[in-house]
Amino acid sequence: MIQIAPSLLACDFSHLEQEIRMVEKAGANVLHLDVMDGHFVPNITFGPVIIEGIRKLTNLPLDVHLMIDKPEKWVNNFVIAGADWISFHIEATTEVGKTIKLIKESNKLAGIALNPDTELEAIIPWVKEVDFVVVMTVNPGFGGQEFIKEPLEKVRVLNQRDIRVEVDGGVKMDTLPIVLSAGADIIVSGSGIFRTLSPSETIKNFKEMSENVKTL
Numbered sequence: 001m002i003q004i005a006p007s008l009l010a011c012d013f014s015h016l017e018q019e020i021r022m023v024e025k026a027g028a029n030v031l032h033l034d035v036m037d038g039h040f041v042p043n044i045t046f047g048p049v050i051i052e053g054i055r056k057l058t059n060l061p062l063d064v065h066l067m068i069d070k071p072e073k074w075v076n077n078f079v080i081a082g083a084d085w086i087s088f089h090i091e092a093t094t095e096v097g098k099t100i101k102l103i104k105e106s107n108k109l110a111g112i113a114l115n116p117d118t119e120l121e122a123i124i125p126w127v128k129e130v131d132f133v134v135v136m137t138v139n140p141g142f143g144g145q146e147f148i149k150e151p152l153e154k155v156r157v158l159n160q161r162d163i164r165v166e167v168d169g170g171v172k173m174d175t176l177p178i179v180l181s182a183g184a185d186i187i188v189s190g191s192g193i194f195r196t197l198s199p200s201e202t203i204k205n206f207k208e209m210s211e212n213v214k215t216l
């Protein structure tokens, strides 16, 4: 099943609870939460305290995307805060095996993310160890950037193997078809959902399009 994961980065944080209710009602499968540290990426967002608050507001799985240096130091804090899925960047640590182990030992789903310019080869030794791979289709750091299509080749390759693939960055109604036909399993979208006239209609349209997908 293809899962739709709205990224709260683009939501109205002054109405966080209403935003979460809206995406739940519209049929979102997962909440994508972007954690940025101002080191690995040139932006700062939120950390475990906010995620702990979000945990109290919903039963949807929380997909925590760590864009932070040395993620191995922080995995436990995010587990305690209530994360269900935890992904980290291959570029952010030399302790890849240890980080995966920490996540899995806490019975959470582990994901490994890679930037648009990072070769797929970098993560190949780890794909059997993780539950999903996050293929970035923007350079991490900000919502609302333009979709980069070249990384979809990685999605096509991963799709040949038995691994769930999440696509993150610049996914909107107009880019969704090529993302789906490349074989994505989890669709992240921030501004492509929250910055539309009716975010709940957009989620429904994302779902409808995902149900009709044919992989090329």
Ligand code: DX5
Pocket: 007, 009, 010, 032, 034, 065, 138, 139, 140, 141, 142, 143, 144, 145, 168, 169, 170, 171, 188, 189, 190, 191, 192
């Ligand atoms: C980018 C983040 C994305 C971002 C997506 O660094 O990892 O999850 O929220 O936002 P859009 O869909 O607006 O590109």
Ligand code: ZN
Pocket: 007, 032, 033, 034, 065, 168, 188
């Ligand atoms: Zn993300």
